[in-house]
Amino acid sequence: MAGSGPCAGGGCGGLVTAPDWKPGRLYEAKRVERGIRGLFAVLWVYRRPFLSSLTWASLNHVFGIAAVTVGAYAVALSLTGTAAADLVWLLIILGVLVLGKALAAWLESWISHELAFRILAEVRGWLYRATARIAPGGLARRRTGELASVAMADAEALEVFYAHTSIYIFTTAIVSPVVLMALAVFSWQAAAVTALVLLLALALPLVLRRLNQASGARVRAATADVHTQVIEDVQGLREILAFGLRTRRSAALAALGGRLVARQQRHGVRTGLESALTGSIAGIGVIVAAAVAAQQVADGTLDRTLFPVVVVLAGQSVMPALQLLAVTRHWGLTAAAAERVFDLLEEPSPVDRSGTRTLPEDTVPAIEFDNVTFGWPDTDHPAIEQVTFRVEPGETVALVGHSGAGKSTCAALLSRYHDPDHGVVSVGGVDLRELAPGELSRVIAPVPQDVFLFHDTIRANLLLGSLDGRPVDDEALWDVLRTARIDELVASLPAGLDTVVGERGAALSGGERQRLALARAVLRDAPVLVLDESVSQLDVLSEREVRAALDAVRTGRTTVVIAHRLSTILAADRIVLLDQGSVVDIGTHDELVQRSPIYAALIEAQVDAATDLVSTLGEVNPAGEEGRAAT
Numbered sequence: 001m002a003g004s005g006p007c008a009g010g011g012c013g014g015l016v017t018a019p020d021w022k023p024g025r026l027y028e029a030k031r032v033e034r035g036i037r038g039l040f041a042v043l044w045v046y047r048r049p050f051l052s053s054l055t056w057a058s059l060n061h062v063f064g065i066a067a068v069t070v071g072a073y074a075v076a077l078s079l080t081g082t083a084a085a086d087l088v089w090l091l092i093i094l095g096v097l098v099l100g101k102a103l104a105a106w107l108e109s110w111i112s113h114e115l116a117f118r119i120l121a122e123v124r125g126w127l128y129r130a131t132a133r134i135a136p137g138g139l140a141r142r143r144t145g146e147l148a149s150v151a152m153a154d155a156e157a158l159e160v161f162y163a164h165t166s167i168y169i170f171t172t173a174i175v176s177p178v179v180l181m182a183l184a185v186f187s188w189q190a191a192a193v194t195a196l197v198l199l200l201a202l203a204l205p206l207v208l209r210r211l212n213q214a215s216g217a218r219v220r221a222a223t224a225d226v227h228t229q230v231i232e233d234v235q236g237l238r239e240i241l242a243f244g245l246r247t248r249r250s251a252a253l254a255a256l257g258g259r260l261v262a263r264q265q266r267h268g269v270r271t272g273l274e275s276a277l278t279g280s281i282a283g284i285g286v287i288v289a290a291a292v293a294a295q296q297v298a299d300g301t302l303d304r305t306l307f308p309v310v311v312v313l314a315g316q317s318v319m320p321a322l323q324l325l326a327v328t329r330h331w332g333l334t335a336a337a338a339e340r341v342f343d344l345l346e347e348p349s350p351v352d353r354s355g356t357r358t359l360p361e362d363t364v365p366a367i368e369f370d371n372v373t374f375g376w377p378d379t380d381h382p383a384i385e386q387v388t389f390r391v392e393p394g395e396t397v398a399l400v401g402h403s404g405a406g407k408s409t410c411a412a413l414l415s416r417y418h419d420p421d422h423g424v425v426s427v428g429g430v431d432l433r434e435l436a437p438g439e440l441s442r443v444i445a446p447v448p449q450d451v452f453l454f455h456d457t458i459r460a461n462l463l464l465g466s467l468d469g470r471p472v473d474d475e476a477l478w479d480v481l482r483t484a485r486i487d488e489l490v491a492s493l494p495a496g497l498d499t500v501v502g503e504r505g506a507a508l509s510g511g512e513r514q515r516l517a518l519a520r521a522v523l524r525d526a527p528v529l530v531l532d533e534s535v536s537q538l539d540v541l542s543e544r545e546v547r548a549a550l551d552a553v554r555t556g557r558t559t560v561v562i563a564h565r566l567s568t569i570l571a572a573d574r575i576v577l578l579d580q581g582s583v584v585d586i587g588t589h590d591e592l593v594q595r596s597p598i599y600a601a602l603i604e605a606q607v608d609a610a611t612d613l614v615s616t617l618g619e620v621n622p623a624g625e626e627g628r629a630a631t
């Protein structure tokens with residue numbers, strides 16, 4: 001887009017590009033609602049192309065009004081007996097004005113739409129960066145569908161404002177007074193009547209603004225609900241089919257759709273009525289102005305050849321306002337969409353990222369929780385309380401405890417999804433809050449339970465681990481695959497590294513996804529690994545492979561693993577035992593078995609589960625062992 005059109009080069013190409021959302025000067029004005037202030041603040045950023053668009057829009061009006069006025073004057077002259085030859089010069093002027101109007105209309109439409117689409121693209125970029133800034137901690141309260149609705153539908157709804165409303169506001173403010181002044185030259189009485197009626201017509205939407213915005217907000221909220229449910233239903237399609245929920249979910253979606261239609265209808269009827277009313281007021285004003293002018297002609301205070309000119313000018317002075325009033329129908333929706341967009345843009349990050357400290361490269365740091373207390377937002381009790389433990393450089397520590405003990409909360413604090421309410425989490429002796437933004441991801445590689453793989457090739461998914469997107473050759477990729485014990489599988493795939501893994505890695509098994517995630521972490525070469533072990537059952541072979549991969553990957557790294565399986569617990573150097581958010585013991589497996597009844601109970605439960613599994617397998621296939629022994 002940058003290379004073509006009137007926006008290229010000196011036009012929109014010369015735009016001030018805003019790398020991140022920074023409220024403009026106009027934004028500081030507190031008199032108007034935040035969403036609307038935000039809209040104008042963005043316009044301030046793009047003031048140069050906007051001014052260009054506004055100039056062409058004003059010229060479009062001026063040429064149009066002049067053309068109609070000249071035409072009306074020519075008609076009046078011909079009716080009063082002026083020879084056709086004497087009207088030629090008027091017709092030439094008329095032709096020039098008509099051509100000028102066409103050119104101005106074309107340029108106005110071109111620039112204003114290109115400007116609007118550029119702004120929408122920029123707003124989408126800002127929204128994306130805002131989402132990344134507050135993620136993942138700040139996103140917990142928002143549903144994916146709602147976010148998608150803001151980023152797509154609400155952002156899209158701003159187009160009307162940037163391509164039309166903003167221009168019409170200014171053309172009304174510029175053109176109408178100029179035309180009224182021209183009208184006053186011929187009849188100040190007609191000008192006064194028209195001005196009064198114009199103010200009345202414009203005041204109505206302003207007076208009803210709050211009503212309009214409230215009904216617009218209801219429509220946008222209902223739209224977001226529909227989007228959210230559609231996206232959730234697509235994401236949860238497997239569960240919907242598996243549990244036979246199709247009819248129930250369709251009915252719920254239909255109900256949401258019905259509510260949206262009802263709200264849109266009410267909004268449409270209300271705003272339509274408002275438009276009709278304001279249009280009628282303006283129309284009646286022109287009729288009254290014409291009546292005033294007719295009386296002046298009858299009194300002899302206005303030349304009869306100027307009567308059509310007065311009527312035309314009165315009509316044309318309200319034209320920009322009528323255009324504006326036509327789009328103010330959308331105002332409530334635009335304002336509500338803007339409110340939602342700026343809500344997200346300005347949502348504060350749950351963590352302050354202004355730290356500047358770095359850690360020396362090529363060192364393996366220790367991890368320390370020092371008296372850490374943290375409660376999740378919107379909860380009334382801490383998830384972990386006064387947690388203190390240290391993981392020495394190169395050591396593997398397993399966090400162990402019943403469900404809800406606080407293991408994942410510790411991992412979330414280590415990845416800085418949130419900051420502790422009290423106490424300090426540090427790496428290499430540096431409080432995580434003091435680390436420079438990129439440093440945390442250089443030093444700590446998280447391997448989550450629900451590994452996310454993009455619908456892309458194995459190579460592309462692996463390269464996500466490359467620091468700052470540095471190029472990595474195939475040999476290095478095979479090395480990390482070997483370390484994570486997944487090289488043989490990748491080599492056996494028809495397209496090798498170029499095999500597409502499917503949406504969310506659907507073409508791979510749970511164990512393979514985890515090993516790929518481990519390979520990605522190895523590629524990052526972060527000295528600290530935080531692994532949230534999958535709770536879902538892997539088959540014995542997969543578990544063994546993941547186990548071997550983890551053993552290889554954790555060598556030479558400080559590793560914190562949220563352990564759910566006995567084999568992982570046994571492989572750790574030390575164990576931190578959590579219970580109800582507190583550390584109740586720290587030690588080796590042997591030490592804890594000896595002295596901690598909670599730990600002993602946990603291990604017993606694991607052993608019982610394993611025994612149950614073995615006996616179930618025995619019942620299903622009593623000859624299995626012998627059969628295998630014989631082969």
Ligand SMILES: Nc1ncnc2c1ncn2[C@@H]1O[C@H](COP(=O)(O)OP(=O)(O)OP(=O)(O)O)[C@@H](O)[C@H]1O
Nearest residue numbers: 140376379383401402403404405406407408409410
């Ligand atoms: N995102 C969240 N928002 C609110 N509360 C949360 C959130 N995540 C965890 N909690 C709460 O914090 C407490 C500790 O949960 P946490 O997930 O850390 O335990 P866990 O030991 O990892 O459990 P599990 O083994 O079941 O994953 C629980 O009371 C849980 O309900």
